[in-house]
Each structure stands twice: as structure tokens, then as C-alpha cells.
Amino acid sequence: MTLSIAHLGPPGTYAEQAALAYLDLHSTPSTTLRPYASIARTIQSTAQGETHLTIAPIENSIEGSVATTLDTLWQCSDLQIRQALVLPIRHVLIAQTPNLQKIKAVYSHPQALGQCQRWLATNLPQTTAIATNSTTEALQYVQADPSAAAISSERAAQLYELPIVQRTIQDHPDNCTRFWVINQQKTADLPPVIETDQTYTSLAFSLPANQPGALLKTLQIFAERSINLSRIESRPSRRSMGDYVFFIDAEISAEQTTFHSALEQLQASTEVLKSFGSYPLVTIS
Numbered sequence: 226m227t228l229s230i231a232h233l234g235p236p237g238t239y240a241e242q243a244a245l246a247y248l249d250l251h252s253t254p255s256t257t258l259r260p261y262a263s264i265a266r267t268i269q270s271t272a273q274g275e276t277h278l279t280i281a282p283i284e285n286s287i288e289g290s291v292a293t294t295l296d297t298l299w300q301c302s303d304l305q306i307r308q309a310l311v312l313p314i315r316h317v318l319i320a321q322t323p324n325l326q327k328i329k330a331v332y333s334h335p336q337a338l339g340q341c342q343r344w345l346a347t348n349l350p351q352t353t354a355i356a357t358n359s360t361t362e363a364l365q366y367v368q369a370d371p372s373a374a375a376i377s378s379e380r381a382a383q384l385y386e387l388p389i390v391q392r393t394i395q396d397h398p399d400n401c402t403r404f405w406v407i408n409q410q411k412t413a414d415l416p417p418v419i420e421t422d423q424t425y426t427s428l429a430f431s432l433p434a435n436q437p438g439a440l441l442k443t444l445q446i447f448a449e450r451s452i453n454l455s456r457i458e459s460r461p462s463r464r465s466m467g468d469y470v471f472f473i474d475a476e477i478s479a480e481q482t483t484f485h486s487a488l489e490q491l492q493a494s495t496e497v498l499k500s501f502g503s504y505p506l507v508t509i510s
């Protein structure tokens with residue numbers, strides 16, 4: 226079987242780097258990397274059986290959650306997370322001109338623009354920031370226009386043979402992004418999970434009614450069992466104003482009996498409850 230891995234494209238994105246780092250952890254003989262035009266499409270490709278795995282960014286240390294990853298996971302059925310990877314993110318500024326004064330527009334993925342906000346305000350105050358679907362999609366504007374710049378990676382600059390004007394432009398030196406490796410629950414013969422001492426379980430739920438204390442009640446289920454939550458995120462349910470879907474990462478394996486009993490109780494106090502399973506986190510340096 227040739228393992229297919231969906232990632233945000235065109236080639237050279239950070240998501241592709243994460244896919245390559247994931248492959249480095251395994252000795253999978255035959256693999257195809259499949260670039261897609263949006264993060265939503267990568268996850269949908271796995272949900273629809275076009276690809277075996279998706280590697281999608283979920284959270285950045287400066288910019289926070291990647292909303293489209295959460296929203297698409299909520300919309301798709303029967304997906305699970307099998308591994309988390311943390312990758313360091315080092316942005317570079319790419320442009321045809323070395324003269325910053327001549328740059329009129331900076332293109333990049335909104336996450337990358339956000340991670341370099343301070344640098345941009347200080348060094349390119351005259352430019353307009355323009356969002357693209359990915360950091361490498363931004364490079365096509367640099368190829369076409371001498372007054373355009375892009376924020377992308379050193380590797381992408383090499384791949385597209387474009388000049389680097391400035392390195393390490395992210396606002397914090399330790400900038401890193403967490404990626405999830407996602408598959409369909411029923412898919413067999415996937416690369417083995419790399420076990421580490423950090424295992425998480427992720428869930429999402431909507432609440433039956435917008436009542437006082439409804440969220441508190443669900444959080445109490447975890448507190449009563451001393452289950453530590455490492456993240457809670459809300460996203461609009463899109464049904465009506467003020468109605469939310471909550472995403473939770475818990476520091477526990479879904480195999481533990483404490484978690485089973487928490488899930489049972491959650492089932493009773495939530496409207497829709499989705500568990501994305503348990504996964505160990507690997508930090509790539």
C-alpha cells in the first residue's frame with residue numbers, strides 16, 4: 226500500500242515540513258504527499274477516503290488556534306487524531322528586491338502574518354498585508370511582482386529559488402506550531418503511533434441549551450476526576466448567535482477508566498459529543 230498524506234499546499238508549506246518530519250519518524254517504504262489548496266480540503270480528503278492521513282496545523286504558540294482545522298474536524302465524521310507533532314517555525318522574508326523601502330505588499334498565510342506582526346510594523350510600516358491560503362501560495366506574487374514580498378520558510382525560498390531578504394522575522398524566537406496527524410477511524414495498516422510520555426485526548430461538544438452554568442457542569446466532570454485540561458477553545462456553532470462548540474484537550478489517555486466514566490457523564494450533559502481519540506505528542510527540534 227502507498228501511504229498518502231494530505232497537507233496544505235503548494236509544496237514547501239510548514240504543513241508539508243510537518244509531513245516530512247512525520248515520515249522521518251517512520252520507515253514507511255512507499256508514500257505520496259498530496260498538497261491541497263486549503264486546510265479544510267486536506268481534512269475532507271481523509272474523511273472522504275481520498276487520502277490515508279492529513280497533517281494539519283492546530284495551534285501556534287503566538288497566534289493560537291487554527292480555526293479552520295477545528296471547524297472542519299467538527300463537520301466531518303469518524304475522524305481520529307493519532308499523533309501530535311510540535312515543530313519550530315522560523316519565518317523568512319522573501320522578495321526580489323533587497324530594499325525594504327521598495328516593498329508595497331506582504332503576502333502570507335494569516336497565521337504567518339500574525340506571527341510576524343511586530344516585525345512588519347517596525348520594518349515594513351508602509352506595506353499592506355495580504356492573506357493567502359498558505360505561505361507558499363504567497364510566493365507566486367513575489368515571482369510576478371518586484372514590489373511584493375512573502376513570509377514563508379527558508380526551505381520554500383530554496384524550493385522556488387527566490388531570494389531571502391531577512392531571516393528569523395517571527396516576533397518570538399521560540400515560535401512553534403502543533404500539528405495533528407488525522408485518519409479515518411476504520412483505516413488499517415497505518416504507520417505505528419510513536420509513544421511518548423505526553424498523551425492527550427481531544428473532544429468537542431455542543432450544549433443542549435444556552436443555560437447559566439451549562440459549560441461549568443461539563444468542566445466539573447473533568448475536575449471531579451482530577452483530569453487536567455490543557456486547552457479549551459470555543460467556536461461559533463453557526464446555528465445561531467451566541468451558540469458555541471467547545472473543543473477540549475485533556476491530559477489523559479482515552480483508555481483509562483477515569484476517562485470512560487467522564488465520557489459517559491459528558492454524553493448525558495452535552496447535545497453532540499465527538500471524541501477524536503488519544504494521541505502522543507512528539508516534539509521535533
Ligand SMILES: O=C(O)C(=O)Cc1ccccc1
Pocket residue numbers: 233237238239240241282285314334336337358359360361402
Ligand atoms: O501556510 C503554511 O505553510 C502552513 O502550513 C500553515 C502555517 C502557517 C504558519 C505557521 C504554521 C502553519
